[in-house]
Amino acid sequence: EAGVVQSPRYKIIEKKQPVAFWCNPISGHNTLYWYRQNLGQGPELLIRYENEEAVDDSQLPKDRFSAERLKGVDSTLKIQPAELGDSAVYLCASSFREQTQYFGPGTRLLVL
Amino acid sequence: GDSVTQMEGPVTLSEEAFLTINCTYTATGYPSLFWYVQYPGEGLQLLLKATKADDKGSNKGFEATYRKETTSFHLEKGSVQVSDSAVYFCALRNTGNQFYFGTGTSLTVIP
Numbered sequence: 001e002a003g004v005v006q007s008p009r010y011k012i013i014e015k016k017q018p019v020a021f022w023c024n025p026i027s028g029h030n031t032l033y034w035y036r037q038n039l040g041q042g043p044e045l046l047i048r049y050e051n052e053e054a055v056d057d058s059q060l061p062k063d064r065f066s067a068e069r070l071k072g073v074d075s076t077l078k079i080q081p082a083e084l085g086d087s088a089v090y091l092c093a094s095s096f097r098e099q100t101q102y103f104g105p106g107t108r109l110l111v112l
Numbered sequence: 113g114d115s116v117t118q119m120e121g122p123v124t125l126s127e128e129a130f131l132t133i134n135c136t137y138t139a140t141g142y143p144s145l146f147w148y149v150q151y152p153g154e155g156l157q158l159l160l161k162a163t164k165a166d167d168k169g170s171n172k173g174f175e176a177t178y179r180k181e182t183t184s185f186h187l188e189k190g191s192v193q194v195s196d197s198a199v200y201f202c203a204l205r206n207t208g209n210q211f212y213f214g215t216g217t218s219l220t221v222i223p
Contacts, residue, residue: 100158
């Protein structure tokens with residue numbers, strides 16, 4: 001069974017540029033999570049989807065971050081414009097309802 | 113709000129030493145508790161979990177017991193190996209299906 005797929009794995013951009021991350025969850029997993037993990041810290045939830053619906057986006061900085069999960073399968077997280085402080089690893093995870101979360105390898109973003 | 117506090121690292125042990133990584137939590141209701149491991153260059157993997165008080169999660173020689181009276185979920189292993197070198201994260205899932213992670217504890221095991 002394929003795991004959670006994320007792309008790109010690495011991204012380097014200049015500040016004020018836009019960037020997008022893509023996630024394909026494990027087949028059949030209806031719940032999808034986006035996390036941000038700063039260096040030396042644990043993951044912090046940005047947004048959680050149940051199927052197509054964003055059920056928890058309270059920690060998503062909505063002025064510059066947006067996300068979508070069309071058709072309730074894969075998802076895209078976008079930052080526009082990026083700031084220096086956005087440098088982090090962006091993790092996607094999926095689960096079937098409230099069962100175990102499975103994480104992807106993450107996208108490491110560096111904003112210069 | 114809900115939170116997880118785990119002991120700061122880094123932790124360095126010799127092979128076959130006993131490991132304890134402390135984790136305490138704050139949450140209303142009855143959360144589920146987890147330990148995740150992140151090996152160098154890889155994503156987080158679930159190591160073990162416990163869903164109710166007094167449950168013991170175990171996997172790969174690691175154990176942790178859900179102690180509601182002390183709000184703790186300490187990770188233990190009797191004899192660590194070099195291959196256990198990784199970062200370990202304690203986490204909780206509350207009744208609203210929200211996850212909270214600790215800051216991670218880096219473990220290095222030397223031969």
